[in-house]
Amino acid sequence: MTEKKIGGSFIIEDVDFHSVVTPDDFTEEQRMIxxxxxxxxxxxxxxxxxxxEKLDYHLTVELLQKAGELGLLGADVPEEYNGLGLDKVSSTLISERLSKASSFALSLGAHIGIGTLPIVYFGTTDQKRKYLPDLVTGKKIAAYCLTEPSSGSDALGAKATATLSKDGTYYLLNGTKQFITNAGFAEVFIVYAKVNGKEFSTFIVEKSMEGVSIGTEExxxxxxxxxxxxxxxxxxxxPVDNLLWEIGKGHLIAFNILNIGRFKLAAGCLGASKDTIELTAKYANERQQFNKPISSFSLIRKKIAEMNIKTFALDSMVYRTAGLMDSNMSEIELSGSDAGLASAKVIAEYALECSINKVFGSETLDFLADEGVQIHGxxxxxxxxxxxxxxxxxRINRIFEGTNEINRLLIPGTLIKRAMKGELPLMQKAQALQSELLTFVPTRTFEQLLEQEEYLISMAKKIFLMLGGIAVxxxxxxxEEEQEILSHLADIMIQVFSMESAYLRTKKLIDKKGEAHCQNSIEMTQVIVHESFDIIEHLAKDALSAMESGDIxxxxxxxxxxxxxxxxxxxxxLKRQIAKRVISAEKFLV
Structure with a gap:
């Protein structure tokens, strides 16, 4: 078990590499899964x-049920409801390995993630007993229904309503939910609606209920x-028994389930990124131009190196975050009377990291997909x-689970809110830095392996604190009205988490295997840290120019x-050396 960390604390604290989970730490059982x-x-x-790909409902459901037989639909479901009750690293591995299945991976992912988890974390014991066993086997498929024609990012602007009957036995639901994954064949829908048009709440709706209908395929x-x-x-x-958790608590369910959904999306992007490297490297070796394989050309090699480097950073980030979630989620007592409140609190701890993974993961996969097409000509x-x-x-990943623009606002916004509540000493650190900067003298020599990279990570955190302090x-x-500044702060945090995750993983690898066996990871970490730092410096100059003028x-x-x-x-x-190894292996290489 990793050391428990406060969500967002990485930006103001040093992190010991021993405390992070990396893909190199997988147990034999996790590898078997x-x-x-x-x-x-x-x-x-x-x-x-x-x-x-031609959208065969019957085939998709049949395959989902086969996945259920193997336990792949119950990774996050407690054993008492016929699930596997796996740790987050294991369930993340499942999400990553599903990626080769393209659209089917989405159908399965939506079912086991945002479709099933609201009941796992926020359902009553009776609701869990009624629905989870069938969701685990695939006898029933779930869908998550938040988006409406007039409300996407503004989820709380939903217009669907729920009116309690005079006898108090049922709610009357009216409204339309749009862009619902699995809607064509789902039997169970997690639906958000406002009780009496005001209190945002969550309901378990069954397809068999009178008045439920499904629109045409988009x-x-x-x-x-x-x-x-x-x-x-x-x-x-x-029925009133199908209200999930409490009236007016729908926003807590929606946003916390989206946190997990964002993280699982990043894991899927990771798997797809690795698949893209494999496809592209093999093609580059096979495709001949000017009487030699295109993989021998420097600019093609540069692309393949950068694809592998970005994926290495994402790989390190995703499993570092899975480890953080495991350290926290063990506290949830899902059978307790306060399971909903406990779940909301625990899941929210790493909301910031989930958003970071989502943004970085979706944009990394977009980069790789684009370069993959380019190499294929x-x-x-x-x-x-x-x-x-x-x-x-x-392309949809930058829109799914909250657009990347929304997530970029959430990242610094969440951090600042936590600081205002006294959960993080953010402002104290920023104030202490101000006096330190007046006499700051930069380090000039670096003698040890990755010593400069460690130093640059610490400087990147100081730059963030400097900018954040000025902005506040x-x-x-x-x-909150200065969205460009918030976006810049978010991007700096994303780059810091990326560079630090790669660095910590490599340090852990060196400690385990020795420097001679970690050359590829060392070189990728050097590239990640230096190129990320270039981005951070540019963002900082841009933000300072927006906030200050003249002598200041x-x-x-x-x-x-x-x-x-x-x-x-x-x-x-460095990229030439990295490319040479990846092209030879024809797959993602650590």
Whole structure:
């Protein structure tokens, strides 16, 4: 078990590499779960890939039920309800390994994640007994219904209503939910509606209830093999026993389930990124131009190296976060009378990290998909080559589970709220830094392996604190209106989490295997840290220029220059070495 950390504390504290979970720490049991998922996808799903992509409801449900037989639908469900009750690292491995299944992975992921987890964490004992065993086997498929035609990112602006009957036995639900994954074949719907038009609440709605109907399938850019329809509710009588948790607590369920959904989405993006590297490296070795494989050309090698480097960072971030969640979720007593409140509190702890993973993961996969198509050339534009589908399918991830713009506002917003509640000494750290910066002298020499990288991570955190302190002092309560500044602060936090996760993983690898066996990881970490620091420095200059002017700006830029002083590394040569290894292995390489 990892040491429990306060969510968001990484930006103001040093982290010991011994305390983080990495993919190199998987147990034999966890590896077996991952292999079982991979084997199922390759044996049962991929042979039917073309049929699934044509949206075959019957086939998708049949395969979901086969997944249920293997326990893949019950990873996060407690054993007392026929689930496996696995740790978060194990369930994350399942989400990652599902990626080869394209649209089917989405159907399964929506069912086991945002479809089932509201009942797992917020349901009553009776609700869990009634629904979870069937959801675990796939006898019933779940869907999550939050979005409406007029409310996407503004979830609390929903217009669906729930009116309690005069005899108090049922709620009458009316409204339309839009873009609902699995809607075409789901039997159980997690629906959000406002009681008496005011109190945002959550209900378990069954397809068999009178007044429930399903709209036509949306014609989508990608993920064509998944069902996406509207759910239409017309005077649907939902028993009071199907209210999930309490009236007016729907926002806590919605946002906390979305936190987990964002994290699981990042795990899926990780798996798809690894698949893209494998497809692209193999193609680059096979494709001949000018009488030699295109993998021998430097610019192609540069692309493949960067694809592997970004995926290494994401891999490190995802499992670091899974470890953090495991350290916290062991506290949840799902059978307790206060399970809902306890679940909301525990899940919310790492909301910030979940958003970071979602943004970085979705944008990493988009980058890889685009480069994958580019390396394939004209063939990448042809449907016969899977990279074309990866490119189309990847685009939705920046919109799913809260757009990346919304998540970029949530990241610093959540941090500041936690600081205001006294949960994090953010402002104290920022104030202490102000006096330190007046006499700050940058370190000039670095003798140990990755010593400069460790130093740059600490400087990046100081830059964040410097900017955050200025922003809070200047704008105070109006800071939430300065979306560009908040976005810059979010991007700095994302880069810090990325570079630090890669660094901590590599340090742990060196400690375990020795420097000689970790050369690829060492070189990738050097590239990640230095290129991330370049991004951070640019964001900081941009933010300072927006917040300050004249002599004050010149003073702040002078301080930033001292904080950003470093010796550049030869990233061109590092990427050449990384590419050589990845091209030889024809797969993602640590």
């Amino acid at each position: 991952a292999d079982a998922t991979k084997d199922f996808i390759e044996a049962e799903v991929l042979p039917h890939d073309e049929e699934i 014609k989508k850019m990608g993920i064509k093999g998944s069902s996406t329809c509207s759910l239409i509710l017309e005077d649907v009588k939902v 004209g063939y990448g534009f042809i449907q016969e080559y899977k990279v074309e589908r990866i490119y189309r399918d990847s 002092q200047k704008y105070q309560l109006k800071l 700006l010149r003073t702040q830029l002078s301080i930033l220059k001292k904080l950003a002083r470093r010796v550049p590394v030869n990233t061109i040569e």
